[in-house]
Amino acid sequence: MSAIVHLHSAVALIGRFPALAGVDLDVDPGEILLLRGPNGAGKTTLLGVCAGLIGLSSGEAVVLGEDLTSHRRAVRRRVGLLGHDSFLYQDLSVVENLDFWSRAAAATVADGRAALDRLGVASRLFELPVHALSAGQRRRVSFAAMICRRPELWLLDEPHAGLDSAGRDLVDGLMQEAAASGATVMFASHELDRAENVAHRAVTISGGVILPASQPEPASQPEPASQPEP
Amino acid sequence: MTTTKTESLSTVPAAPTGTGSRGTRVLGAVALLFLVIAVAYGLLISPPDAQLGNTIRIIYMHVPTVMAAYLAFLITAVSSGMYLWKRTEFWDLLGSSAAEIGVLFFAVTIVDGALWGKVTWGVFWRWEPRLTTSAVLLIMYIGYLAVRAIPADPKTRATRCAIIGLVAVVNIPIVHKAVDWWRGLHQGKTVLGTIDPEMGGTQLFAMYSALVAGILVCVWLLIHRFRAGFLAERASDLGLDQALEERRLESSPAQGADS
Amino acid sequence: MTQTRGVFGDALLIARKDLLLERRAKIGLGQVIPFAILVLLLFAFALDPDRGVLKQATPGLFWVTVLFSSVLTLQRSFGLEAEDGILEALRLSGLSPAGIYLGKVTALTIELLLLEAVLVLGVAVLYDTEFLGIPLLLAIAVTATLGISAAGAVYGALAARLRSRETLLPLLLLPLLAPVLIAATRGCEVSLQREAMSGWPWAALLGIFALVYLTLGSFLFRPLLEDA
Amino acid sequence: MSGASMTETLCIIGAWLVTFGAVGAYAASVILRGRRLSKIVPPEQRRWM
Secondary structure, X not given: OOOOEEEEEEEEEEOOEEEEEEEEEEEOOOOEEEEEOOOOOOHHHHHHHHOOOOOOXXXXXXXXXXXXXXXXXXXXXXXXXXXXXXXXXXXXXXXXXXXXXXXXXXXXXXXXHHHHHHOOOOXXXXXXXXXXXXXXXXXXXXXXXXXXXXXXXXXXXXXXXOOOHXXXXXHHHXXXXXXXXXXXXXXXXXXXXXXXXXXXXXXXXXXXXXXXXXXXXXXXXXXXXXXXXX | OHXXXXXXXXXXXXXXXXXXXXXXXXXXXXXXXXXXXXXXXXXXXXXXXXXXXOOHHHHHHHHHHHHHXXXXXXXHHHHHHHHHHHOOHHHHHHHHHHHHHHHHHXXXXXXXHHHHHHHXXXXXXXOOHHHHHHHHHHHHHHHHHHHHOOOOOHHHHHHHHHHHXXXXXXXXXXHHHHHHHHHHOOOOOXXXXXXXXXXXXXXXXXXXXXXXXXXXXXXXXXXXXXXXXXXXXXXXXXXXXXXXXXXXXXXXXXXXXXX | OOOOOHHHHHHHHHHHHXXXXXXXXXXXXXXXXXXXXXXXXXXXXXXXHHHXXXXXXXXXXXXXXXXXXXXXXXXXXXXXXXXXXXXXHHHHHOOOHHHHHHHHHHHHHHHHHHHHHHHHHHHHHHOOOOOOOHHHHHHHHHHXXXXXXXXXXXXXXXXXXXXXXXXXXXXXXXXXXXXXHHHXXXXXXXXXXXXXXXXXXXHHHHHHHHHHHHHHHHHHHHHHHHHO | OXXXXXXXXXXXXXHHHHHHHHHHHHXXXXXXXXXXXXXXXXXXXXXXX
């Protein structure tokens, strides 16, 4: 089975700044990969490249079988990105946001409700506008909006940030579940103790490149490679 | 562009020290020749017009500049479309260079038109269709240059400009139609901006030599401006390789810099 | 996997979302409409109503007010999309860019038509206008508004991510809308029987303007979302 | 020379001066900018296309 993510000498510029300065990375199907590294190392840019949002200025990138240098847009429907931004309309209520984003992603409204339920968003919050939510609640709603797309590749930027410990456990559980069901997860985190427990493998990114592996012990064996089910 | 051909045929490449080349110098000389003829005929030799009197001498400047401006905006429009298709730096630079030159010639056109108005009507400005149209279009393209001037990623900037270039150019005929109808209801056809077929021989000669000179100067400027733009891009790329190197070095001292 | 909804389905989704946002946040109702009424008042102060100038200039003042209000509406409409990573989310969503564009145009047109309806009331009360030639007035209002939205959505989206958007959007948009102002004003004057010629050519010009920019915008929105 | 023809002459001269002046000044600025940038850019990158 070929890699879900294959990057070779990938260089990505943000403006004229080389945020990625030649990344080599392969991620296998069903793997949970932790990206660690200092702030400004290029983690967010790397996730953006994998999502097909940021173009490469040189190098190779193939994600989910799509060549990003020629078909950057094709991959987008198939990935789920959880970024620093909430990706939510502040003035719309929780369900209105979920209804909109699930339908935009060609999922059903029921998928959106199920995702909210899965993230443990209390139904008393459903009618509240997003700007009235706490940071943790908002994060859960963003997460719900992401998983209702049923992505084949999860790209999570600091998924634990802003969550209480119950929320973090929930996120860890979701990632493991996703990987078990054939999806692939890449996430960036600063909370290394927790993150390394979940991840099958960790790579360190610094200065826009991936450092040669000094791999930590895998917490668990990667799931046997299987064709990810849409 | 023809000049580049001349460029590559010329004896071997000492690196240029500016935006000039043999091609542009030849072109510049020809343009200058036409300019001299235009000055001689337009200001001195040709007689005053039967209807316009001496103010026709302003028209000798007004028509070439407006033609050059429209030529430049046409180039901007074509380049904008080509950029969105081909996504190459060439079309971006050509389009933005032409827009700048178009704005220059358009501004001059409006000043000339206002001076003609001062003589003919006694006031600088009348809501005459051509002047009004030109003023609106001028501001539209000033907007283009304003967006161009915002520092941004080169690709982003190029896309923005290409979009504005296309949006603006399709407005030109609509503005013309609207303003013509708007004013045309009140006034007869105006002389400003048209070449009267009844013009005398020397007048026609003055007009056409000025027109040719205007177009040649426009093209000559465009080549220089394009090359200056190209150099400016290379100058801002200069740091790039170095930045890439430095970026990679960031990772080496801090081994496995976790947290 | 994903069933495609098509461009018009996407447009409907976006338009409904925008109108819902307006219902929730009430920026148009609470801020833009009061602003527009205020402009009408200011014109009355500037052009003393007793001298009759106001009455003569009513169509022009009306459309100038609409243009200024539309700049505010556009800024609001696309400011929302540029916040909180929404633009990235839209790019990821798989909605077609043309669909997003047409949806925004639809919502904007509806919002601006509502604004105009309120302004018409304001003009009727404050400037004592008599309305004649209603079909032509309606045709002009609809085509002009569609044109403003169609051209405005392109520049609104373009300016939304620029730091100097507050000054750039009017600089870019208002000259572009000059023909709309001319045609809508003259058309309304004709309609109010101030001119003895048919106003339908003006409505046709407005229709052409709207059509040209709807077509162009549908094509340009992809590069606009991707790279601008 | 009457006042009217005075204005006429001034305006005609003015139009030609404005045209030549503006285009000339712009041309000079472009050429100078090109020379200045040429000094910064390494020789092998100075060729266009």
